[in-house]
Amino acid sequence: MTDNVSAEQLRQFIERIERLEEEKRGFADDIKDTYAEAKSTGFDTKTMRKIVALRKMEKHHRDEADALMETYRQALGLH
Structure with missing residues (x-):
């Protein structure tokens, strides 16, 4: 059973x-x-997809990702 x-x-x-x-x-x-x-x-759908991904993130995670991106850009001279 x-x-x-x-x-x-x-x-x-x-x-x-x-x-x-x-x-x-x-x-x-x-x-x-x-x-x-x-x-x-x-x-531009690539940008739209990035925006959709960013909107899924919590603000503090988004802020961390932005800060890391800025650090990497500066390190590579991409101002």
Whole structure:
């Protein structure tokens, strides 16, 4: 009996993961389409991707990354 319950639970988890993976593919396609639309109107998508990544970061992590970037730029003479 325990084997049946475990097998049923496992099947439910697998099916749920499969549905979520399908949704994830759909979201990824939507994101790709949105970047393509932005590019077609003249926006630079590389910069947009960087901005999206920065917005995901907490402020103190963003500040640390900015300070490190500035240190590296100065070290390489990229003012």
